[in-house]
Structures are given as structure tokens and as C-alpha cells.
Amino acid sequence: MPFVVGCHIVTGQWDFIVEVVARNMEDLGDSILDGLSAVQGVGHTQTLVSFYNYDGAAKELS
Numbered sequence: 001m002p003f004v005v006g007c008h009i010v011t012g013q014w015d016f017i018v019e020v021v022a023r024n025m026e027d028l029g030d031s032i033l034d035g036l037s038a039v040q041g042v043g044h045t046q047t048l049v050s051f052y053n054y055d056g057a058a059k060e061l062s
Contacts, residue, residue: 003031014046 006019018036022028032045 001031001035003027003035 003020003022004018005021008017008019009015010017020028020031020036022031028047032047036042036045
């Protein structure tokens with residue numbers, strides 16, 4: 001799945017957060033409907049759209 005750029009196993013409401021990239025909303029919909037939803041075991045998806053990305057280094061933990 002070339003549109004997937006990251007996958008995180010998480011606790012809480014969801015099991016995974018899958019990060020995807022798309023050129024537009026139509027491509028995003030196609031990626032989810034034809035790609036992720038077709039994966040065996042995927043029973044539900046929820047889409048969140050990020051408007052901004054902070055990619056800075058974390059401060060050292062002490």
C-alpha cells in the first residue's frame with residue numbers, strides 16, 4: 001500500500017493508527033475504501049485529517 005507512510009499500535013479506543021498520504025480527498029477515499037477496508041480483519045475505519053504537522057525533536061527527558 002504505497003499511500004501508507006506510518007502505522008502505530010496504540011492503546012485506547014483504536015488498535016492502530018495508520019498514517020496515509022493522498023493528493024486530494026478523492027484519492028484519500030479510494031485509499032481507504034479500496035485499500036485499508038479490504039485488508040482482512042479490518043472491521044471499521046475512522047478518518048482524521050491533519051491540517052498541520054509539527055516535526056520537531058522532543059526535549060530530552062530527565
